[in-house]
Amino acid sequence: MEFDVDVAIVGAGPCGATLANLLGVAGVRTVVLDKNVGIVEHPRAVAIDDESLRSFQAAGVLVDVLPDLIQNVPIRYYSSSGKQLAHVSPVGQPYGWPRRNLFFQPLMEAALRKGLDRFDHVRLRVASEVTDVTQDANGVELAAKSPDGEARIRAGYVVGADGGRSFVRDALGIALRGETAPSKWLVVDVSDDTWDAPFSAVYCDPDRPAMTIPLPYGHRRFEFKLLPDETEDEVVTDESVQRLVGRFYRGIPTPTISRRRVYWHHSRTAETFGVGRVFVAGDAAHLQPPFFGQGMNSGIRDATNLAWKLAAVTQGRADARLLATYDTERRGNAETMVSFATRVGSYYQPRNRATEMVRDVLFRNVQRIPGAREYILQMKYKPAPRYRDGVVVGGATNDKGSPVGRMFGQPPVQTADGVRLELDDAVGGNFAILGLTADPADHLRDVTRDRWTALGAKLFHVTPTLTARRHGFETTTATTELRDIAGYFRDLLLARKDDEVLILRPDRYVAAVCRSNDLERVVTQLCDLIETPPRIGTPEHG
Secondary structure, eight states: OEEEEEEEEEOOSHHHHHHHHHHHHHTOOEEEEOSSSSOOSSOSOOEEEHHHHHHHHHHTOHHHHGGGOBOSOOEEEEETTSOEEEEEOOOOOTTSSOSEEEOOHHHHHHHHHHHHTTOTTEEEEOSOEEEEEEEOSSOEEEEEEETTEEEEEEEEEEEEOOOTTOHHHHHHTOOEEEEEEEEEEEEEEEESOOOOOOSEEEEEOSSOOEEEEEEGGGEEEEEEEOOTTOOHHHHTSHHHHHHHHHTTOTTSOOOEEEEEEEEEEEEEEESOSEETTEEEOGGGTEEOOGGGSOHHHHHHHHHHHHHHHHHHHHTTSSOGGGGHHHHHHHHHHHHHHHHHHHHHHHHHSOSSHHHHHHHHHHHHHHTTSHHHHHHHHTTTTSOOOOOSSSSOSSTTOOOTTOOTTSBOOOOEEEETTSOEEEHHHHHOSSOEEEESSSOGGGGSOHHHHHHHHHTTOEEEEEEOOGGGOOTTOOOOSSSEEEEOTTSHHHHHHHHOTTOOEEEEOTTSBEEEEEOGGGHHHHHHHHHHHHHSOOOSSOGGGO
């Protein structure tokens, strides 16, 4: 069988399936190939953050994912003596969703695959193992074997989201840079959980650090570091697993052990995220230890970054060199997140009791400082991407408070006819200019506005609510009006009075900010970046 598609995705895990849903919403002809017959029935990733939920919102699958989440779950840290060091419970929702949520991966993957059924132009082919990848100047050809025989797929672009042992990455000759930790960890999943502990917990013990995570519908995960003299065969025995898990269930029934497996922890990043017309994403592009729960989430960030660029290029709205910015923007943040997760793991296991005592004293004292306490308890220490190069104008600024290159928040807004919406739902899935002090259309020449709308972009005038308007205020007629019902945009202007216009990318990162009278120049620069981007790097080297 032969298929001609715009994009072929290898791997239907969370990263690949999210990418396919985003491309489906954008109208891109897509095929997804996965070598497994069905969904893996045990969880691997267990935590999902607010950025990923925002991507699911954009992909139109959030309504099917949310019911199976445990939302806003706190996490507790304990010393080896059992004393609580911190209770981290983030309550802020800057992107519109809780920061820390727990899920059962088979259910989430099922929801993502169900989402693909909405599209006639997106196909999922399971039991299809890719065996060859070849590309030329005009496209990529994949060969895949299945019970029905060999399929050959011709695609404009290919994305390898096929996991840590990626065939696509190996076929491209892309090396993984980094290291594998010398220690191993035992992961134990249980069902029919009986322990009333509705929080994640990390036991920071110099000898055997451990963690436990409650999952939906009575599932729970435990992780234990292997001691130097333990072997894999020893720790996976029923006796060993029951001993390790049983100490959490004293006096109550022990749950059913559903899975046990020993893992190495990898801290590795691909040397490039793309070669020519083929890209890697998710675990195929970066591997990190699970201590901060960002492995899958980093992959979903890859998918979100790459989706709008593939859509723009395959639909003729952008030059193909735009795709080079995927590597420019994502690889640095992936490396930062891998490094951060590795450091977090070192805090879980101090070198000795003396080191533990010093760490515990410092940790407690830091929490006595109001600003530092907020920084820890609200998870503000999580590395946030900031794109200084790529599809941004003014990203290289030394202004630490600049929103350029950062993900924008998602406040509620109200349409002119009184409908309350989250910002992303109000502005749609393309570029958006938000004029906070004036109608942006009044500050663009017709030819520039035509270039902008040719990219699928829209113009918005963000206005105060009727009750907050002063005498003489005139509402816009040339663009769509959005009312600032929560005062979010008002506060932005109070803090940064020169940021009169915000330009948002489809992935909700800020492409540029400027004063209204500078909008013509900034939009022209941005259109030039997208239509004919500067040579940030050739497609062959990202």
